[in-house]
Amino acid sequence: MTAQILAAELATLIQDSKRKHSELRTAAEKALQDLKSLPVTSEAQLTADLARRPHFISPFLVACHARNAKFGATGVSCLQRLSVARALPRERLTEVLDALKECVTLSHDVQLKILQALPSLLQNYPVEIRGEALSTILQICSALQNTKNSAVSNTAAATLQQLVIAVFDRVATEDDKALEIPTVAEVPGEGAPVPVRPAAHDAYKVFHDLNLLVTGEKPAFIRFSSIPATSTLELIEAVLSNHGRIVSTHVEQVHILRALLMPVIIRSLSDRLSFPITLRIIRILYLLIRNHLNMMPSECEIALGLLNHMLDPEASPLWKRALCLEVFRGIYSDSRLVLSIYRQFDQQKEKKCIFGDNLAAFVRLATEKPAIIGLGQHSTAPTGGFDGKDGTSDQAVAEAGALAGVIGGPVVENNSPANYVGISTQWSLTKTPCLEQLDKSDPPTLPETYVYSLVLTCITNISESLAKFVLPLTVHHESKSKKKGKPEEAATESEDVEPTSGDRRLSRTQSFRKKTIPVNPLTLIDHPAHSFIQTSSSLVTECWPAVLATCSTFLNAALDSDYYRSLVRSIQKFTQVAGLLGLTTPRDAFLTTLAKAAVPPNLLLANIASPKSPASETPSVFSNAKGLLSVDSLVSQASSIADKNRRPSHDVGVPSLGPRNLLCLRALLNLAIALGPTLQTAWSIVFETLQVADLVMAMSNQQAGSRTPVLSTVPELSTEKLEAETSAVQAAARRLFESTTDYPNESFVELLQALCTLLHAGCTPGSGQRTPTTSSRPQVLHQRRMGSVSGISLGTDSTARDSMFILNKIGELISLNDGRLSQYDPTDSGWTIFVTELVRFTANDRKAATARLLAAEILARTIKDIAEQPIPDEQRNEIHGRILSALSTQVAALYQDDRNDSFGETDIRIHQIALEALNKIIEQCGESLVAGWDSVFSSLASVFTRQDSDPASGDAEPPGEDAQRENGSLPVVVISKQLARSAFGTVQLICSDFLVVVPDTSLSTLLEVLLHFCQQQDDLNMSLTTITFFWNVSDFLRSRSDLSSLPDILDGILEQGTLYQNVQAQSRNGAIPALWLQVLTDLTIITTDQRSELRNSAVQTIQRIFENCADQLSSEAWMLCLRTVLFGMVESNLTTQRDRHSEIHTEDDTSAWNDTTKTVLSSISILITTYMDRVDDSAKLGAAWSDLLDYLQQYFSCGSHALGSSVFTTISKVLGRAQVSRSLGEESLLKTAFVWRAYFEHRVSWRKMRQGNQEAFVAYAEAFKAIYRLTTDSTETDLMDMLSNLEACIIDSDEVAYSSDLDHMTPLQTQVIECLALVRSESKGLPPFLVNMLSRLCTLPYTSTAANPEKRSPTFVALSKASMDQLRIVTTKHIKDESIYTSGAFRIALESLSKPIEEKYIWEQEGRAPTLWQKATTTVLAILKPGLPVVNTLKLKSDESKRVWSQVTLVAHGITRAQISPGTSPITLGKDEAFDMESFVQLRDMITTSLGSSALPDALRRTYTRNLFETSLIHSPLSGEIPDLVSAPLADLYKIRHGQTRDQESTFRVEMAYVCFSELVSLVAVHDSSSERVKLAQAAAPYLILRAALSLRAYISDHPLRGRMPAPESQLRELLFVLRELALLKSEPQAIPDASGVRSKHRKHLHRLYPLLVKASRVARADVEVFDGLVRLTDMVGGEFGLDE
Secondary structure: OOOHHHHHHHHHHHHHHHHHHOOHHHHHHHOOOHHOOOOOHHHHHHHHHHHHHHHHHHHHHHHHHOHHHHHHHHHHHHHHHHHOOOOOHHHHHHHHHHHHHHHHOHHHHHHHHHHHHHHHHHHHOOOOOOOOHHHHHHHHHHHHOOOOHHHHHHHHHHHHOOOEEEEHHHHHHHOOHHHHOOOEEEEEEOOOOOEEEEHHHHHHHHHHHHHHHHOOOOOOOOOOOOOOHHHHHHHHHHHHHHHHHHHHHHHHHHHHHHHHHHHHHHHHHHOOOOOOHHHHHHHHHHHHHHHHOOOOOOOOHHHHHHHHHOOOOOOHHHHHHHOOOOOHHHHOOOHHHHHHHHHHHHOOOOOOOOOHHHHHHHHHOOOOOOOOOOOOOOEEEEEEEOOOHHHHHHOOOOOOOOOHHHOOOOOOOOOHHHHHHHHHHOOOOOOOOOOOOOOOOOOOOOOOHHHHHHHHHHHHHHHHHHHHHHHHHHHOHHHHOOOEEEEOOOOOOOOOOOOOOOOHOOOOOOOOOOOOOOOOOOOOOOOHHHHHHHHHHHHHHHHHHHHHHHHOOOOOOOHHHHHHHHHHHHHHHHHHHHHHHOHHHHHHHHHHHHHHHHHOOOOOOOOOOOOOOOOOOOOOOOOHHHHHHHOHHHHHHHHHHHHHOOOOOOOOOOOOOHHHHHHHHHHHHHHHHHHHHHHHHHHHHHHHHHHHHHHHHHHHHHHHOOOOHHHOOOOOHHHHHHHHHHHHHHHHHHHHHHHHOOOOOOHHHHHHHHHHHHHHHHHOOEEOOOOOOOOOHHHHHHHHHOOOOOEEEEEOOOHHHHHHHHHHHHHHHHHHHHHHHHHHHHHHHOOOHHHHHHHHHHOOOOOHHHHHHHHHHHHHHHHHEEEEOOOOOOHHHHHHHHHHHHHHHHHHHOOOOOOOOOOOOOHHHHHHHHHHHHHHHHHHHHHHHHHHHHHHHHHHHHHHHOOOOOOOOOOOOOOOOHHHHHOOOOOOEEOHHHHHHHHHHHHHHHHHHOOHOOOOHHHHHHHHHHHHHHHHOOHHHHHHHHHHHHHHHHHHOOOOOHHHHHHHOOOOOHHHHHHHHHHHHHHOOOHHHHHHHHHHHHHHHHHOOOOOOHHHHHHHHHHHHHHHHHHHHHHHHHHHHHHHHHHHHHHHHHHHHHHOOOOOOOOHHHHHHHHHHHHHHHHHHHHHHHHHHHHOOOHHHHHHHHHHHHHHHHHHHHOOOOHHHHHHHHHOOOHHOOOHHHOOOHHHHHHHHHHHHHHHHHHHHHHOOOOOHHHHHHHHHHHHHHHHHHHHHHHHHHHHHHHHHHHHHHHHHOOOOOOOOOOOOOOOHHHHHHHHHHHOOOOOOOOHHHHHEEEHHHHHHHHHHHHHOOOOOOOOOOHHHHHHHHHHHHHHHOOOOOOHHHOOOOHHHHHHHHHHHOOOOOOOOOOOOOOOOHHHHHHHHHHHHHHHHHHHHOOOHHHHHHHHHHHHHHHHHHHHOOOOEEEEOOOHHHHHHHHHHHHHHHHHHHHHHOOOOOOHHHHHHHHHHHHHHHHOOOOOOOOOOOOOOOOOOHHHHHHOOOOOOOOOOEOHHHHHHHHHHHHHHHEEEEOOOHHHHHHHHHHHHHHHHHHHHHHHHHHHHHHHHHOOOOOOHHHHHHHHHHHHHHOOOOOOOOOOOOOOOOOOOOHHHHHHHHHHHHHHHHHHHOHHHHHHHHHHHHHHHHHHOOOOO
16 A cells, blocks of 8 residues: 555656656656565565665655645655655655755645654654754754644644653653663763763753743753743643653752752742743642652742742732642642641641641631621521522532532633622632633633632542541451441451350340441551651641631531532541541540531530540640631621621521531531540530430421421421431431440440430430530520520420430430340340330320330330340240230330220320230241240230220120120220221231140130120221131131031030030130130121121121031031021021111111121021031931021011012022922921911011012022922912912012113013923912913003002013913913813903003003014914814803903904004004914904804804904095994995095005905805804894995095096005905805895895995996996896896
8 A cells, every 4th residue: 555655656746847857757766666666565565675775765855855835745745654654764864854844834734744754753763863863853843833823833732742752751661671771971960960871861851951941041952943931831741740750760850850940930939920821830830749749848848838828819819829729629639748748848847837837828718708708607508690509409418428529510600709609619610720721821710719619629638638548547457358337247246245144145146237446547556657647647636726717617608518518528537537546636626516517506505515635735836726716706797798698697586407407417426436436525525416406406396387397597498308318317326326236235234224314314414514424404405494595485395305315315225236135134234224214104194295105116116126136945935025024014004003994195106016016026936936925915905995894904804794795795995996906917917827826725815806806896997807817717726626526525505605605614725626616606796796898707707617617517516506606697687687677777777787687698508508418317407497497587577678588599599409308308398388478478567668679579489499399299289379479579579770671571570480480280270370370460561550650660561471471381281171261261361462462552662572462462373273162162151151252352353453653664564464464364264163153142243243344444434424333334325425535544554454354255255154154144244235335435425526537546446346346245145135126146235235336337437447347246236137138
């Protein structure tokens, strides 16, 4: 790639040079030829070949000297490429540099190429580029830096710095090979010449000349072009920052620093130089101080003194002071540097106190402008343009972490200082520190509070640096690998804890953490850094007043949350260092400062002073520490200025702890945690501060009316946030007490005894100058006793507050030492003191409720913690007895005054706490608990109270309790719901997990407790859950014994009272079967509870218990349980129902009790069916069933259908399980049927209850089926009564809600129909009964509404249809049974079926197809077909026969007739008409011949034919047109009415009319001339003649009026049909009498109609078709007269 580029560049030179530059052209051609002759195998080979050909670069050198921009660009570019590839011949490097130097004045692109080539030359040819060559390179680069083009100038500056650094890089490389490289020259050093090697010589000359440039002199060795002073300083800084080690290790370089650089710096600090120069000077000074302090102590001392002097506002402007402070900020971040400065200067008497002077300057600067920093009596949030933001940030002030390092954050530039008060990261910082603003030519505009923020950062860095150095030295070597402060770590036994009683000590000690007293670093004499340790101790001792004064000032200033956290952290770190070094005076002074800041300013404890240290401190220049701490004058000065800009620093009112108070309080606690073993007398500061803080929170709580303090200084802080911060402080206080785990027993008991003494004395540790063991109260507490603090009246009980404080501390102390209490003797460990004092306190009702509750919680928590500890087997019983005894003692102490009439809320809560502790103990130790169960059950029973009984005693029972238990009336009162719940949790635990460890003799007591929990009325869920516990106990007992031994244990006792007493006695002796039976008897008591859910659950539990024991109970045991438990349950329920029947109750309550009865009876039926096959003696089972029926029958007296439903459901289930009647016995079945029938004896009482009867009647019907399935002939005599009851059920049944029985039967109707279908109807008298009953059911839709119009009954439509089917089945089955005819049942059936037919189209509720009338039609036809022959053959009474045939004629008339409404669908009409026509044809075929019987009256036949006539009318006749059809149907036969042109209305059923007309014709027609046919013809003939006459008369009267208009189609069709039928008819000769003077055989009907035929013929001359028909008829008449011939 390089060869191609070079070839292209050479070709370009050849092309561009042409004739004007022949030398260049010649050199380029030769170089190109040489290049082409080289074998290009690789880049490395090419590079080596080119480097061996010195003349190859000649064209490029000539191009550079040509002073042509184009040639120069090509030449420089190629030289740069060759230098990078190391292809330049080393002997011609000087010519290359000269060529580059010639091109400096060419274009910018060329200049940039030159700058690219210089670093590669220096790097790739380090041996050749020395001395003069290096000078040339630097000269070229510095010259390019002076160009006017900024890009070239800046690139040159960067390249120059790179070159200078590269020179020193070569020195570092040379130093690594110092023994291999000889010296080449000597240079001046410290008093004597120094021999140097080549690279060091070059570096010396470069660095020396750079310093000469800074001083304003000309360079001595390097031909630097004139470059800016700022660039020169930046080069020096780059050398010092990148190669400080080289400068410090080379004497010649140090000499330059001493002789040239430091004088310039010191002089510059005093001069008023520009910002860029000063900035760079100070940056260089900072580097020298950090890296070369030990080499130039005197110069650094002067420079540091000047920096301190420059902090004076009169000595320097703000920006220069900021630069100085930024330098100090950096210095103080390095602990080594801090200690070195203090050690070299402050500790030396002849030296300046650099560190001390600087801190003193901080003190002065902090109080310089108090108004700007918002100095007040306490710290507040800064105020300014950012409303609410800083207040919001204050919410994070009390967070656990602390701010480390330098504070950074957003800034606000160019803001007027007058707009802001205080120090905040929002406006007190700059985006870039002043030391970093190298691009600025003018001083930056700084916030006025910037220097104050720097002072704060310096203080923070001082503390952090000291802490980083001292704190690691305090850790024991053997603990370095362990994780400190891990609570879950179980430490081994403490070495310094010696047991006082070896035989009482357990095997192991448990501690929250393992701590030892931290090492005092001053004692580490052999440590390599011991001298620095002593320096740090001296620094703290001498300088703490200034640090404290500065911190105190800022603690009262307006700081934002970040700065305030940093300040508090710095105080904390400094205090910790002082404490670890054993410096009590500074430690206590800083602790006091934090303590004051931890409470509101209007509640400062002037009497909290650090105890006088026994060791006298060394006097120093800061001995007037008190004066430095006094800020009163500053506050007064700042108040007048800042009042306009911020809120008042002192809020008048009740003090409250703000987040900053909490932060300081936490810092104080953290210090106590770190310095606990070394605090000694300083504990008073910590505890007094905690007590006062507790008081402040109490005062603010009372004022705010809430449980959380109200923040006065930051109102926008939410109460929840402050609560969280308060909790964090409490957590820190708890960590403080964790350190007590390493105390020996003696010290621990003393501490515990002291706290307990304070608890009962109501006083707190003293304050002021007294020791912590004094009992005097801090002044603020004395003020509280006087009634007010800061003028605020308080109602808080001081004793209560003191007690709460002490109790909290006791609780924390004990919780951290509970392992100690269980490991040692109660007296030695403090257990006796602890329990005795707390029990006495909790039982004292004169104490505050909150304090008593807290004491109870502490005792309970301790007991639980001890129970959770691993305990050796040999000590387990003793420790368990100890803790359970403590609980029972506490409960007993609450009720020792026999206060049975009332129980205080506090007593209840204390009681609850004890019960909750008991629960935890059982949960933890239940499986290993051997002793103490009496105490457990005594505590559990203590939640109940009875008359004349002690609630704390669970053993004694009042007289008569057994009898009360027997009837379930035992008065059980719960002291409190909360107590019951707490005790219940323990009961639940025992019954679920620990039944196996409860002694058998205690199980009876457990069952009594369970019964009490079931009977309590306060919590239903609790009672329901207790039912489950009974089940658990039952399963537990069942698995441990043989239940078949029950009859032997009870000796056959069945009387309830005696039985229960015997069971109780056996249970207390631990007899498992008796205990199992006691579970059932207790559950039986619960079945009469007032709560339905509980009752039902008890019943279901009894059922499940028996179901689970099916394989274990023998026949005798089961019968015993059946009569004792189950019958007893029924009897109790029955008694309750009777009592309720005589009283008035709500509907819901009644329904609930009915549901319970249903559940009881259902369970009994299930159990009887389950055990039915297991009973050996069926007689006993039958007897038991008979006894149960006695109970069941008694439910009827309650008049409740719901109870009746339950009874009959029970009967159905039991009988359904019995496969044969002998399972229960014939006598029991008869009794069952008797009980079943007896239900309807109570119909009067039903009306009173007004309950729905559907469910009861359905169950009633189902019971019938169950009874009838097992019945024998002995019950047939009562069957009709039973069926009548079923019919009554249907008639009396209520309407089913949200359901319709149009299409489907109701469940009751379905059941009754199934019952009727089930009945064996062969018995005598039963078929007529069934037919009559079913007939009544068929007509129920029509008769039910009429019988009781007000009752909302079912429609019975679907039932009616089903009854018709059943009627058809029964009737046809017994069609030859004479009794159904003689009794009138057959006729009644016809009557019932004719009713729907007659109501055709009138009855609207038809339901789904088929309709009622259709169903009735098909049914009646199905009955008549086999029935009429039987009727004709039987010799029935004439009246009965007439009635039957009368119903037949009515049926026929109903089939043919239809009272159609206008809304009937034509489609439906057509189908219905076709159905009726078919039905009529079937009926006609069945009855026609029989109807002519002489046994039937003529009136019946006339009625039949008259009905046919009426139905055959197609058009409605006019008024008076039809004569009396009964007496004179042919009167006025030839009378013609007046004509009309209006169309006559036609019937809707035209086809049926034609069928009826045809039937009339058929009846009159001649057949076999039998007497039956003759009688029918005689009955039909008048109506046939009249029917034909009507059509002829209408035509005669109306047709003339129509003129040429044709007759209506329907009338014309009718007339033609009549004419055609008359022509075809051959009438029965005997049917129509002969006309006078005329004799005929088969045309007599025409003779009667002849006058009308003649008149019609006259009218119809124009109507051909009619006229032809008339002519035909008249011709027939003529033929009769002999005129046809």
